[in-house]
Amino acid sequence: xxxxxxxxxxxxxxxxxxVKIECRSLDFQATTMFWYRQFPKQSLMLMAxxxxxxxxxxxxxxxxxxxxxxxxxxxxxxxxVTSAHPEDSSFYICSARDPGQGPKEQYFGPGTRLTVT
Amino acid sequence: RKEVEQDPGPFNVPExxxxxxxxxxxxxxxxxxxxxxxxxxxxxxxxxxxxxxxNEDGRFTAQLNRASQYISLLIRDSKLSDxxxxxxxxxxxxxxxxxxxxxxxxxxx
Numbered sequence: 001x002x003x004x005x006x007x008x009x010x011x012x013x014x015x016x017x018x019v020k021i022e023c024r025s026l027d028f029q030a031t032t033m034f035w036y037r038q039f040p041k042q043s044l045m046l047m048a049x050x051x052x053x054x055x056x057x058x059x060x061x062x063x064x065x066x067x068x069x070x071x072x073x074x075x076x077x078x079x080x081v082t083s084a085h086p087e088d089s090s091f092y093i094c095s096a097r098d099p100g101q102g103p104k105e106q107y108f109g110p111g112t113r114l115t116v117t
Numbered sequence: 118r119k120e121v122e123q124d125p126g127p128f129n130v131p132e133x134x135x136x137x138x139x140x141x142x143x144x145x146x147x148x149x150x151x152x153x154x155x156x157x158x159x160x161x162x163x164x165x166x167x168x169x170x171x172n173e174d175g176r177f178t179a180q181l182n183r184a185s186q187y188i189s190l191l192i193r194d195s196k197l198s199d200x201x202x203x204x205x206x207x208x209x210x211x212x213x214x215x216x217x218x219x220x221x222x223x224x225x226x
Contacts, residue, residue, distance in 0.1 A: 032212060043204065043218040044161065057212070093160050105151070106214065108160040 002028050002098040006109035013084055014117055021079045021112045023094030029074035030096035034106065035067075038091040050077040084116040118143055121207050123217035131225050134195045138220045140205030141187045149208035150181055152190050154201045155219065161204055164190075195224045 003026040013019050023033055031052050036044040048069050049057045056069035068080040077096075081088055091113050095106040123140045130136050142150075150167035165172065167179040167188050178191040192199055205217035 034212075034214070044216045046214065049212045091158075105163060105166070108162070111158075111160045113158075 002096070002107040004030075004094065004096050004107050004109040006094055006112050008112060009110060010113040010115075012115045012117060015085055016083055018080055018082045019084055019114060021081075021092055021094075021114075023077045023079070023096070023109050025075045025096045025098070025107075028096075028098040030077075030098065031074060033071060033077040033094055033096045035069060035077075035079050036093045036095065038093060038111075044093065047079075081114065084114070086116045089114055089116045119217075120144060120209075120215035121205055121217040123205050123220050125218055125220060127221040127223050129223045129225060130195055132195055132197060134224075135191065135193045136195055136222065137189055137191045138203055138205075138222075139187055139189050140217050140220075141185075142205075142207045142215075143186070144207070144209055145183075145186065147186075147207045147209055150179075150188050151206040151208070152177075152179060152188075153204040153206055153216075155204055156201050161216075164203070192222075195222075197224050197226060200224045 005024045007022045033050040035047045037047050038044045046059050047062045050069045050071040052071045052074050058064045071077040091111050093111040095108045097106050121142050152164040153161040154164045155161040165174050167181045171180045176193045180189045200223050202219040202221045204219045207215045
């Protein structure tokens with residue numbers, strides 16, 4: 001099956017700093033990647049859809065200036081949480097489509113646990 | 118109204134039991150349906166896609182009822198390793214996936 005990696009797997013940062021999370025598709029090229037956030041005991045919430053070579057599409061209520069997404073290549077998308085606050089502490093998960101596997105399935109990275117102190 | 122609704126559970130069942138989860142979705146234009154499994158503090162993993170005619174994969178059976186807009190997952194002969202949260206996922210169009218809040222299953226020895 002398709003493999004998606006994320007780095008770092010966990011990070012602790014201070015309020016006001018920025019954190020960059022990387023999402024890589026390891027054995028396929030992903031024209032589309034998705035960024036989700038999951039708070040404890042809640043479901044995954046789609047934050048944005050990242051398209052290679054173009055601007056990300058953000059879901060309603062997600063601040064594009066706070067959550068910067070860059071999808072510079074077919075195997076890498078990055079999410080930068082700018083000026084992080086404690087309420088940004090969450091589990092951030094990316095996923096990617098493998099067009100060679102099927103039109104609808106998505107494969108998830110292992111997630112990044114962000115704690116803002 | 119949420120796009121996808123699930124009973125959060127938990128469902129506490131003994132080993133060997135049969136357990137069923139339901140999930141309802143609100144958008145009649147939904148195109149594809151999936152069940153994912155998520156272990157604690159891990160990412161979701163695809164369990165199975167759900168096809169209109171229903172489909173089975175070993176001990177797992179998925180059904181789709183478009184008229185009533187619900188999908189179901191049946192697990193037979195539950196194993197301890199089946200303990201997890203099961204997420205119902207609906208695909209509305211090419212890039213729109215909506216997740217249910219998950220149903221927690223605890224299989225007890």
